[in-house]
Amino acid sequence: MTQSRNHTGPDDEDDVPEWVDQVMATVAAEVRRRRKEMGMSAQDLADACAERGHPIPRNVIANMESGRRATLPLVDVIVLADALETSPILLLYPLGHTDRVQTLPLTDPESAWDALLWFTGEASGLLGGEDPMLRAFRAHQYHQAAARTAARDADHARWEARTANTPEEREDAQRSADHYAATAAHHRDRLRTARAFIREDGGTPPPLHPDLHGIDPEADDPEEHL
Known part of the structure; x- marks a missing residue:
């Protein structure tokens, strides 16, 4: 699974919604992969989220994994990551399972590792230097x-x-x-x-x-x- 696409420049009006869909698809694919790796059903994952104080119903998880869910709140990503015993950032940038990603809509794809460093503020080019x-x-x-x-x-x-x-x-x-x-x-x-x-x-x-x-x-x- 990858978020990468062919960059066609800032005039591409479809770039932003396509990028949003790609980010959501990457998270959904990694949730599904980790859930299956852990031997969890969608109901097991829903129960684990509820135990953490933020219920995410089984049908919502199923719709997310199948691409039918229109939104993916950040709070859901946080709770899903904990329920899947991983870090939220590894749902966004699944190292070893995603090759190249777009960090922003109008940027060219880069490695998942470089994207992760950008997200955590460790990339040397961030705003001219680390915060x-x-x-x-x-x-x-x-x-x-x-x-x-x-x-x-x-x-x-x-x-x-x-x-x-x-x-x-x-x-x-x-x-x-x-x-x-x-x-x-x-x-x-x-x-x-x-x-x-x-x-x-x-x-x-x-x-x-x-x-x-x-x-x-x-x-x-x-x-x-x-």
């Missing part, structure tokens, strides 16, 4: 995880230094501990920078993991953030 807030949140996630990992490695190396059998082993372990501690400090600094940027840009930083309590005086009470 600064999105970049800051990605940096926050990366540096928070890296700081915690380096701190754990430093603690382990200190334990190895305390329990070393020889002066040489103790010295090597202490060097490792110092290295990991410096790495943790570097990532904590970068984490502070990311949080400061998010605030300066009018946003609210994500909650900090309890392991990192104290690095940001402006933060609310830290909570689990995995």
